[in-house]
Amino acid sequence: MFNPELENNTNIKVALIGFGNSARRLAELLIELEKEIICKYGVRIVCTAIATASHGKVVSGQGINLLSALEIIKSGQSLTQLKDIEIVADSFQAIDKSKADIVVETTLLSLENGEPAYSHIKKALLAGKHVVTANKGPLAFAAGELQELAKIQERALRYESTVMDGTPIFNLAKYTLPLVKFKRIRGIVNSTTNFILTEMESGGDFASALKEAQRRGIAEADASxxxxxxxxAVKATVLANCLMNAKLKPTDVFRKGISNIKPEEVLAAVKAGKKIRLVIDIERINSEVQAKVLPIEIAKEDIFYNIDAFSNILALETDLMGTLMIVEQEPTLTQTAYGLLSDLLSIIEEYKVKYFNMLANKMLIFLFDFWVDNISPTSRIIC
Incomplete structure (x- = not known):
């Protein structure tokens, strides 16, 4: 099943479902890198739908002016002021009417059931659209189901930006570690708590550190x-489900946050030559995958000791490649947006290659049949 819009046209249509910080930064990258994308991939990425929670939901067959959309959002106004657009009632209509080749889903995380992102992704796949998401919820609750649906529909489901922003984790495993099994995954994957604990080590207080993280756009207004x-815990669930074929939900993860950590505990750890960090730990024990999240003391000998402020790390313990360390140093919104862009471009490249391979195979079959029928009739095999 091939999508002629993606395979034959020079315009690749994209629907942005969710237009928060990461999606807006993606829009900026699409503007900044437009010429490079055209030169390297031979396509122009055109946004045909934007659905926001509080600034309207619009579609346009000829494409939405992303620069104008960004300026309108920045001014606090509604996207309904854009020219040559159609206003739609909800995000599902936006997916329907966008005629998009690829849907980019970046709505807010729901801890209860992964909605509405789960339904957005499912609807897009059923409609024959590829999907890129930075939303952890659907993969935490229904990774196996959605991956199977994408396979049945012969569509791509990419989610590199769900954990550690755009740092390649899932694509690293998929494309460069064939047959490798992950035995254990440890990591520091929450920038807000890591920044707070780092500030407390130098005498800062919890509330001020949280406020600074919110000011920088790393922490949400509700940082609970x-x-x-x-x-x-949600990121641990996604890693377990997507890299270790587990079937966990976030509530299956043993969880303890940092809200009860006192300044004297942090300073006592520093005095002892250690640091307190919120660490995820996922391990296959016999046939069961177990996951936990809790603050622990890190010794100087552990590479995790050097992960401060907004930086993240993952340690992937494997059967064939030993332990791989992936470090993300002081990430910004650009890394998350790049993860989305990288997934977009890999879909474009992969499916154009598949399409041209299909054409080549058809041509080979045609030439073989022509040779059998017209050049060497005696070579026909009769069964």
């Missing part, structure tokens, strides 16, 4: 998901 360990 970070502080209480839910964000890390």
């Amino acid at each position: 998901l970070d502080i209480d360990g839910w964000d890390a």
Whole structure:
């Protein structure tokens, strides 16, 4: 099953479902890198739908002016002021009417059931669209189901930006570690809590550090998901489900946040030559995958000791490649947006290659049949 819009046209249509910080930065990258994308991939990425929670939901067959959309959002106004657009009632209509080749889903995380992102992704795949998401929820609750649906529909489901922003984790495993099995995964994957603990080590207080993280756009206004360990638990679930074929839900993860950590505990750890960090730990024990999130003391000999402020790390313990360390140093929104862009471009490249391979195979079959029928009739095999 091939998508002629993606395979034959020079315009690749994209629907942005969710237009928060990461999606807006993606829009900026699409503007900044437009010429490079055209030169390298031979296509122009055109946005045909934007659905926001509070600034309207619009579609346009000829494409939405992303620069104008960004300026309107920055001014606090509605996207309905854009020219040559159609206003739609909800995000599902936006997916329907966008005629998009690829849907980019970046709505807010729901800890209860992964909605509405789960339904957005499912609808897009059923409609024959590829999907890129930075939303952890659907993969935490239904990774296996959605991956199977994508396979049945012969569509791509990419999610590199769900953990550690755009740092290649899932694509690293998929494309460069064939047959490798992951035995254990440890990591520091929540920037907000890591920054707070780092600030407390130098005498800063919890509230001021959190406020600074919010000012920098790393922490949300309601930072309870970070502080209480839910964000890390959801990321642990995604890693377990997508890299270790587990079937966990976030509530299956043993979880303890940092809200009860006292300044004297942090300073006592520093005095002892250690640091306290919120760490995820996922391990296959016999046939069962277990995961936990909790603050632990890190010794100087551990590479995790050097992960401060907004930096993240993953240690992937494997059967064939030993332990691989992936470090992300002081990430910004650009890394998350790049993860989305990277997934977009890999879909474009992969499916154009598949399409041209299909054409080549058809041509080979045609030439073989022509040779059998017209040049060497005696070589026909009769069964």
